Amino acid sequence: MLLEEDESNNPMLSVVNLVDLFLVIIAALLIFIAQNPLNPFQDEDVIVIKNPGKKNMEMMIKKGEKIEKYESDGQIGQGNGIKAGVAYRMEDGSIVYVPEGEKEGEAPK
Numbered sequence: 001m002l003l004e005e006d007e008s009n010n011p012m013l014s015v016v017n018l019v020d021l022f023l024v025i026i027a028a029l030l031i032f033i034a035q036n037p038l039n040p041f042q043d044e045d046v047i048v049i050k051n052p053g054k055k056n057m058e059m060m061i062k063k064g065e066k067i068e069k070y071e072s073d074g075q076i077g078q079g080n081g082i083k084a085g086v087a088y089r090m091e092d093g094s095i096v097y098v099p100e101g102e103k104e105g106e107a108p109k
Helices: 012-035
Strands: 046-050 058-063 066-071 085-089 095-099
Touching: none
Parallel strands: none
Antiparallel strands: 046 058, 058 066, 085 095
16 A cells, blocks of 8 residues: 555655755746846846956946947057046045036036
8 A cells, every 4th residue: 555655665755855956946046146237127227347457358238128248359449538527446445436517516418
């Protein structure tokens, strides 16, 4: 009778253990995806820079649902432009950008 069968010989117990293992793996992957800065389900705008300052530098910009990827070709860029603001490196290592406006409190155009 099935109720008197030894549990160590029941192959269904190993299948149940495999299902539990896969559920744990799926939960870990979902947590990893949720914490990824380029997660498509987040509404935040994000910029990710890989290998900063090196010849193979890459920059990924996420604005809304659109993700753009830029790759460095190792060349120094040049062009025409105007001063848009000032960047300050703080004591803790963070960088603060202050845009310059024509009048106090006015954003640059």
